[in-house]
Amino acid sequence: xxxxxxxxxxxxxxxxxxxxxxxxxxxxxxxxxxxxxxxxxxxxxxxxxxxxxxxxxxxxxxxxxxxxxxxxxxxxxxxxxxxxxxxxxxxxxxxxxxxxxxxxxxxxxxxxxxxxxxxxxxxxxxxxxxxxxxxxxxxxxxxxxxxxxxxxxxxxxxxxxxxxxxxxxxxxxxxxxxxxxxxxxxxxxxxxxxxxxxxxxxxxxxxxxxxxxxxxxxxxxxxxxxxxxxxxxxxxxxxxxxxxxxxxxxxxxxxxxxxxxxxxxxxxxxxxxxxxxxxxxxxxxxxxxxxxxxxxxxxxxxxxxxxxxxxxxxxxxxxxxxxxxxxxxxxxxxxxxxxxxxxxxxxxxxxxxxxxxxxxxxxxxxxxxxxxxxxxxxxxxxxxxxxxxxxxxxxxxxxxxxxxxxxxxxxxxxxxxxxxxxxxxxxxxxxxxxxxxxxxxxxxxxxxxxxxxxxxxxxxxxxxxxxxxxxxxxxxxxxxxxxxxxxxxxxxxxx
Numbered sequence: 001x002x003x004x005x006x007x008x009x010x011x012x013x014x015x016x017x018x019x020x021x022x023x024x025x026x027x028x029x030x031x032x033x034x035x036x037x038x039x040x041x042x043x044x045x046x047x048x049x050x051x052x053x054x055x056x057x058x059x060x061x062x063x064x065x066x067x068x069x070x071x072x073x074x075x076x077x078x079x080x081x082x083x084x085x086x087x088x089x090x091x092x093x094x095x096x097x098x099x100x101x102x103x104x105x106x107x108x109x110x111x112x113x114x115x116x117x118x119x120x121x122x123x124x125x126x127x128x129x130x131x132x133x134x135x136x137x138x139x140x141x142x143x144x145x146x147x148x149x150x151x152x153x154x155x156x157x158x159x160x161x162x163x164x165x166x167x168x169x170x171x172x173x174x175x176x177x178x179x180x181x182x183x184x185x186x187x188x189x190x191x192x193x194x195x196x197x198x199x200x201x202x203x204x205x206x207x208x209x210x211x212x213x214x215x216x217x218x219x220x221x222x223x224x225x226x227x228x229x230x231x232x233x234x235x236x237x238x239x240x241x242x243x244x245x246x247x248x249x250x251x252x253x254x255x256x257x258x259x260x261x262x263x264x265x266x267x268x269x270x271x272x273x274x275x276x277x278x279x280x281x282x283x284x285x286x287x288x289x290x291x292x293x294x295x296x297x298x299x300x301x302x303x304x305x306x307x308x309x310x311x312x313x314x315x316x317x318x319x320x321x322x323x324x325x326x327x328x329x330x331x332x333x334x335x336x337x338x339x340x341x342x343x344x345x346x347x348x349x350x351x352x353x354x355x356x357x358x359x360x361x362x363x364x365x366x367x368x369x370x371x372x373x374x375x376x377x378x379x380x381x382x383x384x385x386x387x388x389x390x391x392x393x394x395x396x397x398x399x400x401x402x403x404x405x406x407x408x409x410x411x412x413x414x415x416x417x418x419x420x421x422x423x424x425x426x427x428x429x430x431x432x433x434x435x436x437x438x439x440x441x442x443x444x445x446x447x448x449x450x451x452x453x454x455x456x457x458x459x460x461x462x463x464x465x466x467x468x469x470x471x472x473x474x475x476x477x478x479x480x481x482x483x484x485x486x487x488x489x490x491x492x493x494x495x
Contacts, residue, residue: 015232222343
């Protein structure tokens with residue numbers, strides 16, 4: 001027996017290789033199942049193309065699509081099928097290449113044994129290293145019975161094993177019920193699913209049901225099909241990643257640093273919570289600008305506003321962020337929450353930290369992302385893994401969360417306070433006929449912080465933070481009132 005028997009070989013999809021701990025098992029048969037349109041054909045093509053690029057002999061056996069259709073699919077993805085042999089078991093009239101007609105067999109006009117024998121003869125002639133068999137539903141129809149169907153698939157599996165071929169058997173699950181008989185005879189089973197939410201783009205996910213002898217990364221993993229093929233986003237498990245470097249606290253360059261007891265500690269997350277328009281994004285922008293000036297890379301994920309508005313608002317505060325975008329220090333990404341899966345969000349954050357060395361991550365805001373999630377609990381669990389991963393990497397994370405409502409008593413749409421290391425509470429308050437803003441730190445796990453309430457002001461000169469104000473009432477109820485001296489409040493330049 002060869003030493004590399006059942007050793008992992010790449011699937012041609014980086015994320016799937018990570019889930020499978022290296023890839024498919026060599027010289028084994030794997031079942032890829034999913035409803036029509038879930039991405040099985042594309043996954044199979046990527047497997048064969050990767051093998052052809054490595055100098056292996058690859059064969060695609062199709063009982064449901066013609067060679068012309070497969071070439072069209074590959075062309076739309078920018079793939080080349082050079083080095084991949086295609087055997088069609090479809091009517092000759094569907095082929096536009098007369099020279100290929102001697103290899104064409106109409107499966108519906110043959111007995112099951114003859115159809116399978118045509119495929120086996122081609123395999124015996126080519127001796128391929130990798131094979132994709134598309135699809136088993138045709139064999140199921142010709143078998144006209146579960147017992148004969150199982151025996152035929154077992155025969156195929158034994159033949160592939162004898163010929164040292166690594167095989168993907170595609171099944172489109174068109175039977176009235178899922179046939180679990182194939183699970184027991186397959187070395188590995190991967191199920192691909194396509195979900196259609198009430199609003200927004202479709203969501204795709206896959207699950208590795210089994211892979212013998214491998215400690216797979218279980219659970220559902222999101223994936224997308226875009227030009228270039230299938231991209232898989234493994235579910236983030238923070239404990240599987242090494243710890244990153246720490247460093248000095250992140251500073252804003254304002255009196256906020258005093259309120260926070262010396263800035264935001266590395267490897268911690270901070271939640272800015274308050275009504276819409278109170279200044280959460282402005283505070284986050286101030287920390288971003290200070291980090292960029294110190295030479296650090298910053299990632300900002302925008303859910304609620306466009307890049308243009310974010311940059312224009314920062315410029316209105318005297319924070320010029322444009323040069324940092326051109327130098328790739330500021331990674332500013334606009335996110336469409338209705339089109340983005342949780343796995344892709346985690347993948348974007350992980351890529352920025354691991355590949356671009358981002359040291360500050362801002363998510364603006366969780367409210368927009370929450371509205372796109374089907375269930376609140378999923379958001380909390382996912383954010384727990386993301387924050388744990390970022391904290392472990394020594395990254396400073398700033399999360400923005402808007403309360404329901406603008407004035408009066410307010411309630412957060414989701415409780416994220418227990419996940420975050422620090423919580424900054426922002427509120428509007430009224431004084432002398434004017435609307436003013438107050439900020440306080442209600443929680444900080446790492447280090448000391450002020451327990452005072454300070455007024456802050458947003459102006460073209462930037463963010464100004466006043467001295468601690470004592471005569472406040474109702475700040476935590478959402479209906480704050482200031483009863484102190486007028487002279488303690490921040491002055492307007494005009495007054």
